[in-house]
Amino acid sequence: MTPPSTRSCATRAPTRALPEPAMPIPVPREPVRVRIAPSPTGDPHVGTAYIGLFNQAFARRHGGKFILRIEDTDQKRSTRASEDAIYRSLRWVGLQWDEGPDVGGACGPYRQSERAAIYREHADLLLTRGTAYRCFCPAERLDRLRAEQRAAKQTARYDGHCRNLDTAAGAARAAAGESCVVRLAMPTTGTTVVADGLRGPVSYENNQIDDQVLLKSDGLPTYHLANVVDDRLMGITHVIRAEEWLNSTPKHLHLYAAFGWDAPVFVHMPLLRNADKSKISKRKNPTSLEYWQRAGVLPEAMANFLCLMGYSRKDADGGDVEQFTYAEFVGDLALERISLGGPVFDLKKLEWLHGLWLRKLAPEELALRVQAWLAEDGRNVAVGRLVQERLTQLGSWLDHARPFYAADLDLGLHARLLLVGAGNRKATAVRLGRPASRAFFDDIVARLEGVPDWDSAALEAEVRAAAELTGAATGDALMAVRVALSGRPTSPPLFDSLHVLGRGLALQRLRRAAALLGDPRFLQDALAAARSELAAAEAALAAADAVAPAAARPTAPPAET
RNA sequence: GCCCCGUUCGUCUAGCGGUCAGGACGCGGCCCUCUCAAGGCUGAAGCAGGAGUUCAAUUCUCCUACGGGGCACCA
Known part of the structure; x- marks a missing residue:
């Protein structure tokens, strides 16, 4: 087996495809298969729903399959509770995966922690091919190295200290129980070109790319290995994911090449942003889907809003159509029309859009929705227990x-x-x-x-x-x-x-x-509002007193009787 | 620090060489109105900057600036 050459990836990139702005995302003859791969390490995130909605729509649009995979290779942070919450919240927002840990499918298991053996086999394959190697460097050495490189104003990356260790000797040390990781042997020269579906070719100097850890010392894979292996084994044709992954795509490309596989089509979506344009975060926004559900937002409105991020639809007069159903979205989705500027998650606009959906409901339907929302919430008994002794009527x-x-x-x-x-x-x-x-x-x-x-x-x-x-x-x-x-x-x-x-x-x-x-202006607005209300009340009172004598005077009877 | 991506009203966006730069949220005004919403009309508000290419650049190229992301045995 020949190690992956720089060329094998570079040739995969299209020849200078610009300026062809609306170059369609290639859809191969094989059935489209896309996926989202959340990791169960916290609250179900609005960003997951965002990416999921686009993936699912792309699958539906092309008659393909949409898959949910749980990336729980981070043993320290993954929890089952979080995984269950993800299922609930993603379903709530309208996602229905065709395959996944909880619904099964032909390419399972869909939980990465249950696929450890598969990754290990694949890592072994790369080890024997020489496109990966064992690394015995302790964490302290790596920390020191990074600090030095940072100080010397260089890209922080592994220095290849263990790269040329004898493979057999390494295997023996590992077998003897010495702790080690497996790293990808990246080419040190040349460039790698990522053919991004929205951006066109993006090139990287190979010497900027780290010898990524593939297998951690606990024997579980890192995202990079698991992701590539699973996407391949699950037949993923299009990887539609967040922009934060763009920079690790060259590593993935080299992994595909190292295995001798064709890479899928990559599409990197813009990141949702806070009002200050930074990557959306729970500190600055309600990012938990559970929050929106409990707050009583109609899921179809939330889905609508998310689909508006980076995307737009037009009516016959050239105006933008902002309210649309997911089915309508699926009907005319064209990924290449996504705009790349990071969209700010604007709560005000969500509120307006949601109002549109609310007003559109028939009163009977609205009543039903309110009841269902309350019933589905599941906390009514618990809430009742807490407020019961304070009640004066049911209405209270x-x-x-x-x-x-x-x-x-x-x-x-x-x-x-x-x-x-x-x-x-x-x-x-x-x-x-x-x-x-x-x-x-x-x-x-x-x-x-x-x-x-x-x-x-x-x-x-x-x-x-x-x-x-x-x-x-x-x-x-x-x-x-x-x-x-x-x-x-x-x-x-x-x-x-x-x-x-x-x-x-x-x-x-x-x-x-x-x-x-x-906020340095903490309370000032509330105070100002209270003051002006007070002032208005006082003014009204004064006016009332002033007018009182006049008002008290008997008014003249109507002239005509 | 290094690498990569991005940049049209405050915000979401349309625009794909010639447009009065369109729509929407928000904001202001007016109308409707018993209040508040909703609705209607209306106003202010934008092509980051500089070089090219071109008869013509918001649109193409380059540079700068700014914003963002990545640089983990996290995903």
Whole structure:
């Protein structure tokens, strides 16, 4: 077997295809098979849904298959709870995979942790072919190396220290139990050209590309190996993924070549962005699909909005059509029309679009949807338990339960209670300033993100620990948390509320509180609004008094009778 | 620091050499109206900058700037 040559990849690239802007994405004769491959390491992400929606639409458009694969090779961070949440949320937004861990399929298993043997075999194959090698370098050496390269203003990459070790000797050391990884032997000269479906050819100098770790010392593959092997074995024809993967595509190309396989078509989608244009993040946006579901967003509206990111449809007059069903989207999807500027996930526009969908529903349908939303939520009994003793009529359930469901808590002037100790009237009370209060919330968020099981006891322990660190009275700190979570200074017991609220909603609220406290103009708008309302009320009162005598005078009877 | 990608109103976008640079969100005004929404009309708001190529550049090329991403035994 010949090792992969630079040329074998370069020749795969189209000859200078520009300027042919709307070069269609090639669709081979074989049936289209696409996939999304989320890793179950946290809340189901809106970005996963975004990429999934485009993948699925592409498959449907071409009569192909859409596959869900779970990339759980990171043993430390992957959880089964997260995996289940991903299934729920992706289904909610309208994704229905033809093959996947929970629905089966001919190319399984679809969970990478169950495919370890496959990856090991493939790594062995590369080892025998000499396109991969064992590396025994300890982590400390690699850290030092990276630091040095960074200091010398070079691209940080493995220096090939173990690259020329004798293969048999390496195998013996590994067999003797010495810890090692398997690395890809990248060519050190030449260029690799990635033929991106949206960007055209993108070239990389091979000497800039790292000898990527393929197999970790725990025997599991890294993303790169697993991804290539699985995409091949699962017959993936088009890899439609986020732009953050573009730079690792040359590695993947070399892996395909090393195995002697044809590479699929690559299409790198733009990344969803925060308002400040950085990659969308949970710190700056509600990125959890669970959050949107619980907040009562219609999934078809969310799907619609996501499909608007980077894409547009036109009506006969040349205006943009912004509201459309997923079926309509599938009907005219042309990936090459995707615009590459990173679209900002604009909450305001989502709100407007969602309003369109809401208003379009027949009242009967709306009623049904509200009932279904409440019923599907699954927390009603738990919420009921918390608010029951506070109820005066069934109707008052609406008032007390609101914080558990509503997405948009308007804190109004209660926002001041986000400042730890602000509500305490004792002169001796410890009051935290805005930055310190913010740090408190940051701490809580960090702690709660790390809680493996979302149960009251664990939550209480973490929140109390964070409260302890503030130096303020525990009750004052907890009041701040209460206001962040419920929007008011009164609520059912805090830790139970936190538990029932659920991870997605709770963390979003706490992050929002931190963000609010991070703003130097904290509270000023609310204050201004309150002041002007007060002023208006006073003015009305004054006017009423002034007019009173006149109004009190008996008015003249109508002249005509 | 190095590599890669991107750049049309604040935001989502149309545009594929000749357009009054179109639509939408948001914002302002007016109308409708018992309030608030919704709806209708309307206004302000954009081709990042500089060199080329061309009779003609928002559109093609290059440079700069800015934004983003990547550079892990994470995906």
